[in-house]
Amino acid sequence: MSARAGIVVTGTEVLSGIISDRNGPWLSERLREIGVDAAFITIAGDRPQDLDAALRFFAEEGVDLIVTSGGLGPTADDLTAEVVGRFQGREMALDEALFGRIADILKPLLARWPDLDPEAVLRSNRKQAVIPVGATILEPVGTAPGLVVPPASEGPTVVVLPGPPRELQPMWETARGTAAFTAAVQGATTFDWRIMRLFGLPESEIAETLLVAEREGLSLEPLEITTCLRRGEIEIATRFEPADAPAYDALAAFVRARHGQLLFSEDGSTIDEQVAALLTGSSASPARTIATAESCTGGLLAGRLTDRAGSSAYVLGGLVVYANAAKVALAGVAPELIERVGAVSPEVAEALADGAADRLGADVGVGVTGIAGPGGGTPEKPVGLVYVSVALADGGERITRRLNLSGNRADVRDRTTTVALHLIRRLLLGLPDAPDVPGILGTRTRT
Amino acid sequence: MSARAGIVVTGTEVLSGIISDRNGPWLSERLREIGVDAAFITIAGDRPQDLDAALRFFAEEGVDLIVTSGGLGPTADDLTAEVVGRFQGREMALDEALFGRIADILKPLLARWPDLDPEAVLRSNRKQAVIPVGATILEPVGTAPGLVVPPASEGPTVVVLPGPPRELQPMWETARGTAAFTAAVQGATTFDWRIMRLFGLPESEIAETLLVAEREGLSLEPLEITTCLRRGEIEIATRFEPADAPAYDALAAFVRARHGQLLFSEDGSTIDEQVAALLTGSSASPARTIATAESCTGGLLAGRLTDRAGSSAYVLGGLVVYANAAKVALAGVAPELIERVGAVSPEVAEALADGAADRLGADVGVGVTGIAGPGGGTPEKPVGLVYVSVALADGGERITRRLNLSGNRADVRDRTTTVALHLIRRLLLGLPDAPDVPGILGTRTRT
Numbered sequence: 105m106s107a108r109a110g111i112v113v114t115g116t117e118v119l120s121g122i123i124s125d126r127n128g129p130w131l132s133e134r135l136r137e138i139g140v141d142a143a144f145i146t147i148a149g150d151r152p153q154d155l156d157a158a159l160r161f162f163a164e165e166g167v168d169l170i171v172t173s174g175g176l177g178p179t180a181d182d183l184t185a186e187v188v189g190r191f192q193g194r195e196m197a198l199d200e201a202l203f204g205r206i207a208d209i210l211k212p213l214l215a216r217w218p219d220l221d222p223e224a225v226l227r228s229n230r231k232q233a234v235i236p237v238g239a240t241i242l243e244p245v246g247t248a249p250g251l252v253v254p255p256a257s258e259g260p261t262v263v264v265l266p267g268p269p270r271e272l273q274p275m276w277e278t279a280r281g282t283a284a285f286t287a288a289v290q291g292a293t294t295f296d297w298r299i300m301r302l303f304g305l306p307e308s309e310i311a312e313t314l315l316v317a318e319r320e321g322l323s324l325e326p327l328e329i330t331t332c333l334r335r336g337e338i339e340i341a342t343r344f345e346p347a348d349a350p351a352y353d354a355l356a357a358f359v360r361a362r363h364g365q366l367l368f369s370e371d372g373s374t375i376d377e378q379v380a381a382l383l384t385g386s387s388a389s390p391a392r393t394i395a396t397a398e399s400c401t402g403g404l405l406a407g408r409l410t411d412r413a414g415s416s417a418y419v420l421g422g423l424v425v426y427a428n429a430a431k432v433a434l435a436g437v438a439p440e441l442i443e444r445v446g447a448v449s450p451e452v453a454e455a456l457a458d459g460a461a462d463r464l465g466a467d468v469g470v471g472v473t474g475i476a477g478p479g480g481g482t483p484e485k486p487v488g489l490v491y492v493s494v495a496l497a498d499g500g501e502r503i504t505r506r507l508n509l510s511g512n513r514a515d516v517r518d519r520t521t522t523v524a525l526h527l528i529r530r531l532l533l534g535l536p537d538a539p540d541v542p543g544i545l546g547t548r549t550r551t
Numbered sequence: 552m553s554a555r556a557g558i559v560v561t562g563t564e565v566l567s568g569i570i571s572d573r574n575g576p577w578l579s580e581r582l583r584e585i586g587v588d589a590a591f592i593t594i595a596g597d598r599p600q601d602l603d604a605a606l607r608f609f610a611e612e613g614v615d616l617i618v619t620s621g622g623l624g625p626t627a628d629d630l631t632a633e634v635v636g637r638f639q640g641r642e643m644a645l646d647e648a649l650f651g652r653i654a655d656i657l658k659p660l661l662a663r664w665p666d667l668d669p670e671a672v673l674r675s676n677r678k679q680a681v682i683p684v685g686a687t688i689l690e691p692v693g694t695a696p697g698l699v700v701p702p703a704s705e706g707p708t709v710v711v712l713p714g715p716p717r718e719l720q721p722m723w724e725t726a727r728g729t730a731a732f733t734a735a736v737q738g739a740t741t742f743d744w745r746i747m748r749l750f751g752l753p754e755s756e757i758a759e760t761l762l763v764a765e766r767e768g769l770s771l772e773p774l775e776i777t778t779c780l781r782r783g784e785i786e787i788a789t790r791f792e793p794a795d796a797p798a799y800d801a802l803a804a805f806v807r808a809r810h811g812q813l814l815f816s817e818d819g820s821t822i823d824e825q826v827a828a829l830l831t832g833s834s835a836s837p838a839r840t841i842a843t844a845e846s847c848t849g850g851l852l853a854g855r856l857t858d859r860a861g862s863s864a865y866v867l868g869g870l871v872v873y874a875n876a877a878k879v880a881l882a883g884v885a886p887e888l889i890e891r892v893g894a895v896s897p898e899v900a901e902a903l904a905d906g907a908a909d910r911l912g913a914d915v916g917v918g919v920t921g922i923a924g925p926g927g928g929t930p931e932k933p934v935g936l937v938y939v940s941v942a943l944a945d946g947g948e949r950i951t952r953r954l955n956l957s958g959n960r961a962d963v964r965d966r967t968t969t970v971a972l973h974l975i976r977r978l979l980l981g982l983p984d985a986p987d988v989p990g991i992l993g994t995r996t997r998t
């Protein structure tokens with residue numbers, strides 16, 4: 105049986121929607137990987153009674169573990185350690201050695217802001233060394249220590265982590281290794297956790313696939329399957345006990361047989377990672393350089409390609425050709441062509457791909473042109489109509505697709521970058537003839 | 552006194568971290584605008600007993616209003632309406648007229664996926680028309696109706712909204728207008744809500760400013776002030792009762808006097824909006840076109856400038872010059888210059904700004920070059936070193952800044968786009984001489 109956990113994220117800014125929480129989902133994914141189900145994620149403000157109410161709620165719901173994020177700073181409204189200590193029935197006491205280690209961390213930071221009063225800073229950071237007696241200390245990544253606080257008598261163990269993701273994430277790894285943590289989740293089953301990703305079909309098709317799989321006698325009960333649509337791709341996440349690996353293997357084989365090329369990832373890799381690996385090259389395929397010419401995505405595709413460290417090995421650069429004059433001047437699109445077929449056309453997408461590869465001397469060129477909206481649509485060329493063309497500079501191989509995307513301006517722009525990455529992958533793998541799926545991968549265009 | 556609310560977001564995908572929740576923070580902001588404080592946001596899975604537990608928890612904490620998001624779809628695990636109906640002590644019944652309206656909505660959707668069985672679809676959507684007796688119906692935006700469900704006897708009113716933000720957001724507006732909603736939050740004070748934004752100082756400075764303001768006799772008690780750092784800018788959000796407007800005005804005047812030019816927004820406008828307005832032009836200042844040449848941001852600045860509908864009026868395009876050869880070939884940077892001072896240098900940033908303006912025939916050019924990391928840093932040019940230059944094509948006016956940004960690759964790239972927007976604003980307003988603040992706005996560079 106899985107252990108259950110509750111996650112409390114504290115912070116008035118998070119609760120009031122001013123900043124969005126990344127810790128709750130991140131912790132939930134990490135818990136799931138070790139066989140612990142998050143039952144609830146609760147965001148509470150900085151009021152101590154609200155944090156206390158959330159802890160009591162989780163305890164009443166019978167969770168085995170509670171993880172808190174935030175409220176460990178030096179200021180007066182940072183009260184998590186104290187509230188958790190009281191909730192667990194433990195005294196608070198200053199840990200002198202910890203205080204000394206915090207002071208050592210602060211020295212170089214104080215040097216950076218010479219106007220601050222070092223004594224005042226140390227006074228407020230002294231608070232961070234006052235911890236529940238009997239808690240396990242997680243050494244600071246920033247200046248705040250984390251804690252693993254077992255109950256004085258019975259109830260869930262509470263893992264107390266700082267709010268900044270950069271501090272919380274490494275500290276989570278430390279917490280997992282402590283004896284107090286292991287004791288709290290012992291008996292939790294260890295699960296395997298696999299992800300398949302598909303592109304080019306509607307989510308309802310996957311629901312249908314699972315129905316058909318059961319009808320054909322596959323054993324899906326031991327598998328905990330979650331499907332979701334993420335950035336235009338379908339993700340099938342499955343958790344199972346190691347003994348049920350054959351059931352998962354049968355499901356994976358079924359999905360592979362039924363969806364063929366649309367299943368692009370069985371090892372959890374993302375399309376961004378796959379395109380990066382293909383462009384980097386391997387013993388099986390040559391390294392390639394890439395260049396983009398974007399109209400409606402306005403640089404987002406180049407931005408996404410360069411998100412990854414090391415992308416300078418294959419991204420030479422790109423052209424953002426928002427104005428028609430820029431399409432002509434930068435990408436060398438013939439003005440007569442734009443005049444004749446319009447800027448949003450398969451011909452111009454292809455000319456952009458070729459122009460990008462040519463101007464930057466790249467092996468692969470990508471051209472994007474379309475109508476992101478909300479204005480600018482016509483009955484013939486509505487908002488959401490986008491043409492993407494990817495071309496190899498050498499062999500003349502190319503794929504050009506017409507997309508009819510729904511959603512708002514940001515959706516259309518983001519979804520276009522996803523399609524472009526999939527087309528780059530298909531081109532580099534020599535899979536240009538994907539099936540036509542209107543509205544998702546778009547329609548092949550032959551000019 | 553403010554009314555208090557609880558928000559429950561349901562969905563196993565959200566709880567498990569597979570997709571991130573946008574509804575909780577959005578609803579929290581909307582509630583706050585009408586004087587209702589979100590006390591908790593709880594994310595629960597699709598298990599009905601967990602949703603019920605969250606509703607009970609909120610009721611025990613004494614909230615006046617509960618808003619739920621998700622679980623209104625046609626499938627078996629969509630149980631929100633039923634759980635809420637039971638929680639409020641109300642019978643469930645089919646609303647025939649509503650069922651008819653849902654069927655009308657489905658007709659064109661069914662035409663799009665010809666393989667689906669229309670009868671089966673209608674059967675599962677019939678479920679969406681089974682609602683608690685006495686609830687107010689919120690007409691579907693997609694296919695799912697929302698509900699306002701008052702308690703049969705006493706306790707909070709529950710507003711039931713669908714999960715997709717595109718459906719939830721317009722339906723929230725409808726919900727607000729219903730008599731049942733108004734009755735639930737009556738007595739809630741109406742608050743005024745103002746935002747000031749500053750750029751170019753550390754967050755601790757604002758804490759200090761508030762301390763000094765109190766010391767100098769300003770009355771801050773009637774003001775509920777939240778400060779936070781968002782994308783490199785400081786936001787001071789203040790809520791107050793209308794009668795306390797003079798206290799807010801005094802605070803705003805104090806901040807203005809103390810921080811001068813660093814206070815860039817007092818009307819809630821963002822830097823993106825301000826730059827768009829400046830480029831669009833007004834009776835006070837001419838319209839201007841803009842072009843970018845980006846190295847380390849790889850298109851993200853152009854992407855951000857084109858995020859806004861209507862940006863084609865002033866964004867001509869941009870160059871993504873990741874490779875040095877691209878800096879030379881596309882932006883016309885002299886290879887000897889790169890050889891002499893290196894690609895990451897104020898001189899190359901300026902050459903990129905000039906090259907962008909020149910190649911695209913724009914009034915304003917922006918050049919960005921830097922080391923986003925994690926690799927590529929040296930002791931002299933560490934990760935986070937970025938130069939941004941903005942220049943007017945006509946007058947030769949320019950601002951060039953050296954930044955030392957902290958954080959990971961994504962932080963450095965994103966923060967750079969924020970700085971670039973602020974430099975564009977300063978250039979267009981004729982405010983080139985901002986004070987130097989190391990590590991935030993960066994250091995002026997004179998070449």
